[in-house]
Amino acid sequence: MDWQNEACTEIWKLYQKGVDYFNRQNLYSKTEEAYRFFLGDQWHGLESGGERMPVMNVIQPTVEYKVATVAQNNMSIHYSSMRPGSGEEEREVCELLDANAARQWELRKMDRMCWDVVKDACISGDAYVFFYDGEGNAQLIGNTDVYLSDEQCPDLQKQKYIILAERRFVSELREEAKKNGLTEDEIDLIQPDEPEHRTSDEERREVGEDEKCTSLLYMEKKDGVVHICRATRNVIYQKDTAVQSEDAEGNIAGKLTQYPIASLVWKRGRNSARGMGEVKELIPNQIEVNRLLARRLINAKITAFARLVYNGQMVENIDQLDEVGAAIEVQGGVSNVRDMVTYLNPAPMSGDAKELTDELITQTRELAGAGDAATGQVDPTQASGAAIVAVQEQAALPLNEQVAAFRQFVEDVASVWFAIWAAYNPNGLEVEIERDGMKQVEVIPAEVLQQMRVFIRIDVSPNNPYSKFAQEQAIQALFDSGAITFEEYVEALDDNASAPKAKLQEIIEKRQQAQEDQLQQAIGIIQQQQQTIQTMQQAMGGGAGNAVPVLPQ
Structure with a gap:
């Protein structure tokens, strides 16, 4: 029991070390603020007395345009042997790896996953994908749920350890602990706790009869092999385990040599593993746009409409003044009714406020590289597809860095996949291919996967409507x-x-x-x-x- 508490305390201390770093960097609050502004919740915390405040969301179309520009590029994975003078056999193996990667890409719905990754990175600065089994299945991990040993090292594979935090049901963890051989006293240490360090109200509002607690997945490389350990605050429910496979005779046949995680950083800072998204630098302008809009609406409510003025001592039926067609009863003579009931003419509103709002919106979008020309606000019937593509490609030049980062992300995914295939297939990797219209299964021997060192190339092909239009015209x-x-x-x-x-x-x-x-x-x-x-x-x-x-x- 003592070793359990001591080890778990050490893991929890490392986790708390990461939490303290995030708090010093205000990462939790910055990420929450970025998502709120993207989704249009831009008056959060304002006490407006029930009044719904106006929002003119400049951030969302800017982010969606940049996400689409980056994510619409089709990526294809190609493996080749790094051994000089590789023969026909290795070339055929690489062709099988290419086919398997293409098939896994479709099975795991990686196109949809990539859009989510690019969007998360664009909003919060960085996004992570974790591969949780030997099949290559993946899940998206929030940037505030990934804790690194060295926040100044951008290469995930060089990290001493990586901790992933998640909220899981207590009943599930207790069941896993029971399967792993923990005693009843140790299982009882798995207790529900509060959802701390969540970055949205939806994450904080946990529903259901079963309560949750924070579970930590601790990953560390020992002698080049990935070891994992799972723990809560008070107990380790899965002891340190090397990620490896055994053959039919019980011999170790494969070892996982790479952390099963890949990241996409939108704008990388110097000597930092984290990035900065598009939303953060647009927030001040977005706030001012909303303030100007609110002031203009308040001014219009007060001064833009005629206001009724009446003499309370001369009008008998004051309560009926706002009724349509009602007669007005007055005292005394009616020589000049305007002295008793009249309207104040509306005051004109200066056009400077609207011009300032429009200018602020236009300049914000232009400086962000998301103006009308960039976002495709062009009539395609008045210009050729090639001309439109040329204009958009010129406008999208600032995003080449993000396209390169996306390409590197896909390369990292391909590298992790190869490591998983080599580690989890002691009897060889079965690949389904189609030849001469017939489907057949080829097997790559396990020893070939273990000994082979691959070079990965990612081919990028743009896939937007105007590129297709230009191609069809040609x-x-x-x-x-x-x-x-x-x-x-x-x-x-x-x-x-x-x-x-x-x-x-x-x-x-x-x-x-x-x-x-x-x-x-x-x-x-x-x-x-x-x-x-x-x-x-x-x-x-x-x-x-x-x-x-x-x-x-």
Whole structure:
């Protein structure tokens, strides 16, 4: 029991060390503020007496544009051997690895995951993906739930240890502790606690009958092998375990040599593992835009509408003044009713306030690189696809750093996947491929995975509407000029092109079938003619090799 408390206390101390660092950097509050402003909760904490304050959200479209610009790039993973002069066998292995990576990418829905990662990184500064099993399944981890041993080291694989914090049900943890052989007294130490260090109200409001507690996943490399340990505040419910696999004979066949985690940092600071997102620097301007809008609305409510003025001593039915069509009863003569009831003309509002608001919004978007030209506020019917793409690519140049970071993230994912495949497949890695229209399974031997050192290349291809528009225009021009046939034109179209590729392929297939039918009919006619000629030859007493006599004219 003593070793349990001592070890757990040490892990919890390391966790508290990370918490203290985050508090000094105000990371919890900054992350919460960034998400609030992105989602439009920009008057949080204001006591407005029930009045709903106006919001003109400049941050959300800016973030969504940049996220789309980065995440819409299609990434493809390619492995190659780092051994000089590698032979045909290793080349085939790398082709199998490429096929397996493409299949895993689809199975694990990594396209959707990448959009979430890019969005989280753009908002909070950095985002993390944790691969929690030998299949390569992943989950998104918030930046405030990842605690590093060295916050100045940007390379996750060089960290001495990494701690992941999560909120889990107490009943689940107790069940795992029981499976891991803990005593009842040790299991009772797993108690619910408060959801501290959460960055949203939704995370703080835990629902359900079962209570939760903070669980820590501690990862450390020992002799190049990843070891994991799971603990709560008071007890370790999974002791230190090396992540490795055994073959049928009980021998160690694979070891995990990389932390199963990858990160995307939006704007990396100098000598820092953390990053800064787009939202933080836009918050001051966003606050001022909302304040100007609120002042203009308040001013309009007070001065923009005519106000009723009446003499209370001269008007009898004051309560009916605001009723439509009601008669006004007055005392004395009615020579000048305007002295008893009248309206104050509305005061004009200066246009400077609106101009300042518009200028602040426009300049904020332009300086953030998300103006109208960049976000695609262009009529595509008035410009060619190539021209629009050229304008957007020029406007997106400041995001090349983020595209490179996204590419590095995918490369890190590919590297972690290879490490997982080598560690969790003692009997070899089975890869499903398709050859000649038939699906078959190839096996990469475990010893090949263990000994192989791979180089990873990530191919990037933009995938936006105007790039597709320009590409389709180029293909159409080649077809119109006669440089390619109709069949080649259809084959060159993407599956998601604006032209209905599937329907065009059906037309081609119907034409080909019609041509084959015509060919078969022609062959049948020729065969009938040959049979008729042979019959005539036999009737005239000629042999099979005799020529048919020519009839006189």
